[in-house]
Amino acid sequence: MLKSVNLWGLLLLTVTVIGFSACDKDDPTPTTEQTIVEVASNDPQFSTLVSALERVNLVATLEGAGPFTVFAPTNAAFTALGVDLSTISDAALTEILLYHVLGASVQSGDIQVGQTYVTTAAATGPGATQLSMLIEKTGTAVKINGAINVTTADIITKNGVIHVVDAVITPLDVVGHALANSNFTQLTGALGSVPGDLVNVLRGPGPFTVFAPLNSAFTAIAGTVATLTPEQIAKVLTYHVVGGANVRSSALSNGQIVTTVNGTTFTVNTTGGVTITDSNNNTATVVLADVQATNGVIHVLNAVLIPDNL
Numbered sequence: 001m002l003k004s005v006n007l008w009g010l011l012l013l014t015v016t017v018i019g020f021s022a023c024d025k026d027d028p029t030p031t032t033e034q035t036i037v038e039v040a041s042n043d044p045q046f047s048t049l050v051s052a053l054e055r056v057n058l059v060a061t062l063e064g065a066g067p068f069t070v071f072a073p074t075n076a077a078f079t080a081l082g083v084d085l086s087t088i089s090d091a092a093l094t095e096i097l098l099y100h101v102l103g104a105s106v107q108s109g110d111i112q113v114g115q116t117y118v119t120t121a122a123a124t125g126p127g128a129t130q131l132s133m134l135i136e137k138t139g140t141a142v143k144i145n146g147a148i149n150v151t152t153a154d155i156i157t158k159n160g161v162i163h164v165v166d167a168v169i170t171p172l173d174v175v176g177h178a179l180a181n182s183n184f185t186q187l188t189g190a191l192g193s194v195p196g197d198l199v200n201v202l203r204g205p206g207p208f209t210v211f212a213p214l215n216s217a218f219t220a221i222a223g224t225v226a227t228l229t230p231e232q233i234a235k236v237l238t239y240h241v242v243g244g245a246n247v248r249s250s251a252l253s254n255g256q257i258v259t260t261v262n263g264t265t266f267t268v269n270t271t272g273g274v275t276i277t278d279s280n281n282n283t284a285t286v287v288l289a290d291v292q293a294t295n296g297v298i299h300v301l302n303a304v305l306i307p308d309n310l
Helices: 036-041 044-055 075-081 090-098 174-180 182-193 198-202 215-220 230-238
Strands: 010-012 068-073 114-119 132-138 141-144 148-157 160-165 208-213 241-243 257-259 265-269 275-277 283-293 296-301
Touching: 036 044, 036 068, 036 148, 036 160, 044 068, 044 075, 044 090, 114 283, 132 174, 132 283, 174 182, 174 198, 174 208, 174 283, 174 296, 182 198, 182 208, 182 215, 182 230, 198 230, 208 283
Parallel strands: 010 114, 068 160, 208 296
Antiparallel strands: 114 132, 132 141, 141 148, 148 160, 208 241, 257 265, 265 275, 275 283, 283 296
């Protein structure tokens, strides 16, 4: 089973071991005598957030011992979302709010430059799995899910830490996660250019398990891709998708034969790490596992799998 991988700046870590860096490196005045909720309640810019927490009964949770990390959207961030919160169900609002919470106190200065996937408190993936979030650090700037900025970091509280964000962070499906990560631009471009409306298919309820090749994997076979028709490229892409299942790395076993949406199979190998052997006997390594989306899970590959039914 893959727990964490550091390759091409990609990491996947649980909330018990993550760190975080933000663009604001100043040290705000600690408020260690107040909980996260008390700090937010005493700051007018978080009144919408506090009201939302009260509505779905999360106040008591975030007043608990924790520790927690909360990425706190301002009132302006909720307004920019353009959604009347009163029209959102309690279940949907709870999912959104918990997606802003990590189950550890994560202060700035600890994350490596590059990309880190963290596990949030929103357990609304298939089978009640906890959803992943992408945090990316470039220099001292930090973005979440490719678009949302941390504007103030390290508001220290009695039971954790608050980082202020400039937008509401909404949970992502498998397509949303791919679009948020700059390492998957060739994959997402290919999905949108072939027949079969694959983007909308993968935005469906699923669940899906997607073995997603990095940009470098597509670059390595650029000559081969150039000789393929759009229909053949579609077959290659669907060879990386397993339908009807949210297969986490813990469910992969040595010698496992996996049937893909393409209709053909590949073989999983778990000796010395996880690798995939395609129907042409080529091997790809899983370099990052268990990026959990709302409708499935992504495992990242360092090579493109080629089916034998092109």
